[in-house]
Amino acid sequence: MENAVLTPESGTAAARTRKKRLRSVQGWCWLFIAPNLIFYAMFQGWPIVINWYYALHDWSGLSSDIQYVGLQNFKDIIHDMYFWKAYANSFKFMLGSVPLLLLLALFIALVLNNPKLRGATVYRTLYFIPVVTTASIVGIIMVYIWGSDGAVNFLLTSAGILKTPVNWLGDANWAMFTVIIIYVWKNLGMNMIYWLAGLQTVPRELYEAARVDGANSLRTFIYITVPQIAPIGLVILLLNIAGSLKVFDLIKTMTEGGPFYATDVVSTYIYRYAFSSEMGLPRMGYASAAGIFFAFTIVLIAILQAWINGRINKSGKGGRIS
């Protein structure tokens, strides 16, 4: 319908409609961005603002029951040894899982990146399956598999490594180790894909040049591959640090933070105070304060990492300021 009006227009009229169109484009752009921004504001922006309000109040979740307490929640947190236990556990979990995850995934990615390897796509698919499955359900299944009748104990006792079955998730000495191993198992595939994406950015000519120069595969890896994939490696590291610090589903379903708080991390700690009935009345304000406290730590790590990142870039590229 409209093209009948538009096509026979003269030059100046076309320029005018063009101008009008440009102005309306601005409006359309904002209209197109608005839905996403509204969802963002409701579920990401608003929580950041209102969390501070909650953190300054003693509050069980019922609106009539709210009382201003100033910084008391923060003071309580600093004096709660269970919070510090959960805080330390979060970092133990991160330090235990991230290096293992990155190195194992890099190794697998290097092997699978060989175009001559038969069945590489099949291996890739199989290693990736745990990533797409529901963590809370996998956690429950793992309770049996790592339990006293499960496959892990069967394997280790029949191989003679263990004399009696170990209660992996129920033993306070082993629970953190077990949770870390299961987390690594669950997320290896994703990191493998990240590394493979990184390896595929390395130009083939570089490898060929190295081969011509007579470099063996170890030297090629150290002098060609590592510097080329280092920038993506930093992104992967950051993603993993953030991911491991917010682990919840696996721990909640496998150990509930136990035994004796051995696997209690900040997310399960917050959940216990805000939503669980085992602590009596919920303490929403206190839990919010714990969240803020922990989020600050994460932001600090992000800043530190950005700073390190900047320094590496600087030293690597001859003082270029990025």
Place this chain on the structure above:
Amino acid sequence: MSTVRVKSFGSRAKSIPGMLLHVLLIAIAFIWIYPFLWMISASFKSQDEFFSKGLSLIPSSLDFSNFARAWDAGHFDRYFLNSIVITTAVILIVLFITSTCGYALGRYAFKGKRLVVTVLAASMFVPLEFSIIPIFELIKRLGLMNSLSGIILAESGGGHIVFVLLFAGFFRQVPKELEEAAIMDGCGFLRTFIHIMLPLSKPIVGSAVIMQFIWTWNSFLLPLVLTLSNPDLRTLAVGLYALRGENIVDWTGIAAGGTIALVPIIVVFLLLQRYFVDGMAGAVKG
């Protein structure tokens, strides 16, 4: 790439290190999928068989009573439906809000664009446990605590920066001629988007659909918290946790519930994995 592989058929497998490598890779693959094999086989075992041969991976008979028990007594019929309704609705909402946002950001220069990108990107650093209490309160205040729409809204929230960037990157590359032709034909901003641009972006839509499907289907903390007062709204991810809380020793029933929850997502992944893997790889490269 596949032709290269076919050509080198046999050349590598003959060498002993090559054989050992494959043995290692197969062993890892077995460990990686063993829990699922165990779960599926346990869900077909009778209680007696489970206690005598709990570790065997091939059940002696196909006993469907575990599925019936999980489906009826465990309320997995309802949880399954809830999971499907929530996941479908969230995918549609997220597709709508991210494709429009990515289109405007990728294709047009307008005032405040930089700010929008920065604000959206900042969301990557906000962990869910930090915002879970405010989201819980927000849904309660909106009066959506006792309906699936509360969970759907909350699950659709967030910045979706990955999808927005994928869409923006795609729409940026579409040649200008296409758009000019559409304008000549009298398409306005909206119609150009719906009739010309959106159909072109099928690969991104595919990645977004499968990634969001997997995230929403697997989501645990949000539905857990939002269904605390109303078990009828539970999703599969929350349902199995609840089932185990009620009946700690019924492992064949738990395995059947796990199979009901996980098999759909594994099948969807196997069918559409290209989209998912491309999306993930694009996210880290971008």
